[in-house]
Amino acid sequence: MKRVVVGLSGGVDSSVAAYLLKKQGYEVIGLFMKNWHDDSVTISDECPWLDDSNDALLVAEKLGIPFQTVDLSEEYKERIVDYMFNEYEKGRTPNPDVLCNREIKFDVFLKIALSLGADYVATGHYCRKDTIIENDKEVYRLLAGKDPNKDQSYFLCQLSQEQLAKTLFPVGELLKPEVREIAKEQNLITADKKDSQGLCFIGKVRLPEFLQQKLQPKQGYIIEIPSSEEMYRKSVPNFTSKQEELEFLSTKYKYNVNDGKVVGKHQGAHYYTKGQRKGLAVGGTPEPLFVIETDVETNVIYTGQGKSHPGLYRKALFISNDELHWIRPDLKLDVDEELQVMARIRYRQPLNKATLHQVDSGMYIVFDNAQSAITEGQFVAWYIDDELVGSGVIS
Known part of the structure; x- marks a missing residue:
């Protein structure tokens, strides 16, 4: 009887994952990861980890499986939160959910599970895994989930063969409504629970406030670049090599403040990301403004009108x-x-x-x-x- 440790998050997907594994004859252990303590930056009680851990406990009791909570907040702060601050400071926009899977769920958590004698870890992700033989060697494939609306393979895009070898995705073959149906039939408390939103484990966060813990507000200008700007009409040169063409196609537009007009002020270019529309607080334009570039060196945000602006x-x-x-x-x-x-x-x-x-x-x-x-x-x-x-x- 193989032993599986399920990351029980207090949501419906991981609850059903645990139920399905138990039904398939695995010895199942439920583990809740506590990764965040600071409630001051979460919006209202959108991510009350206490409620989540209680729900996870009730699910484990209902399924008759052992349950414990592990506190990974130190590792989470070090590997995810510090990385986020660092990236935003450099003017990049990190994806903490992808990182959280690579660094926390399928690394720190996986090691804890293996130390408990587990053969596998399992999560409630909507994706699938299969095994093929290539050159006499087992190769693991990460496949999209059956539910096109819920496919979460993207969030696991940094996993390795070693991590996949030890992982199971029990709900990957199901559609979300089917998962809720199973949870209802089994009277699991999470059956009708809303899907969690926001940062992996932190919940809905007011990002500027969250980032202000480390990155100081700093007033700067919002510049609007007209879509008729000369640089958008430059002709494609004749390339002497493939490399030259690739460099040309991937080069982003370079702006300076004289390319457009000042339409407002912001509290720090590092709080904004490309494509962002909300939070600019600039009105009076025929079409909404979108961020087309941020410059953390000069602390300037460049914007353009409408979602078809060429700068995007x-x-x-x-x-x-x-x-x-x-x-x-x-x-x-x-x-x-x-x-x-x-x-x-x-x-x-x-x-x-x-x-x-x-x-x-x-x-x-x-x-x-x-x-x-x-x-x-x-x-x-x-x-x-x-x-x-x-x-x-x-x-």
């Missing part, structure tokens, strides 16, 4: 070698190799056709269609059919 769009991005990750190392590209894939630059974004180009210093991804708000610090993930094969941090 770019066809290519670059990932440096040290931030490139293959879930399937056997598919890794050599220098000058190309690969056709489907890719997304954020969760919930529909997959887009793209081509990977490996060069000496890293990898370019060129999309068939220009993408809105390609944001440094975020993760891009690429798929072949419904398998997520690799990912990287946008440089």
Whole structure:
């Protein structure tokens, strides 16, 4: 009888994951991760970890499985929160949920589970895993969840073969309504519980307030760049090499304050991210303003009107070698190799056709269609059919 430790979060997905594993004959242990203590930055009681841990306990009692709480807040602060502050300070926009899976759930938590004699850990993620044999070796594949509305494979885009080997995703074959139905049938207290929102384990956070713990407010200008600006009309040069073309396509627009007009003030460029619309507090424009670039050096935010503003769009991005990750190392590209894939630059974004180009210093991804708000610090993930094969941090 194999032993599985389930990360019981107090939500419906992990509750049903535990139930399904028990039904399949595994010896199941429930573990609740407490990763955050500071309630001062969470909005009202959107993420009352106390309620969540109580719900997790009640689910464990109902299922008749052992349960305990582990406090990982020190590791969480060190690996996730400090990293977030650091990235925002550099003017990048991190994705804590992807990181939390790589560093906390499938690393720190996984090690705790293995120390309890577990064969596997399991979570309530909507994704699937299978195993194939390549060159006489077992290779694990991370596949999209069956429910297209809930597929969470993107959040696991940084997992390794070693981590996948020890992981189970029991709800990956189900649709969300089916999961709720099972929870109702089993009278689990989490059956109708709302899905959690916001930061992995912290909940809904007022981001500026959260960041203000470390990053001081600093007043600067909001500049509006007209869509008729000359730089958006520059002609495509004749390239002497593929590398030159890739560099051209992935280069972002460079702005300075004289390119547009001052339309307002902000409290710190590091609180804003590309594509952001809310929180600018600038009115009176025919179309809403979107952030098209932030400059943390000069503390200026550049904006443009409307979601089709040319400053939002770019066809290519670059990932440096040290931030490139293959879930399937056997598919890794050599220098000058190309690969056709489907890719997304954020969760919930529909997959887009793209081509990977490996060069000496890293990898370019060129999309068939220009993408809105390609944001440094975020993760891009690429798929072949419904398998997520690799990912990287946008440089």
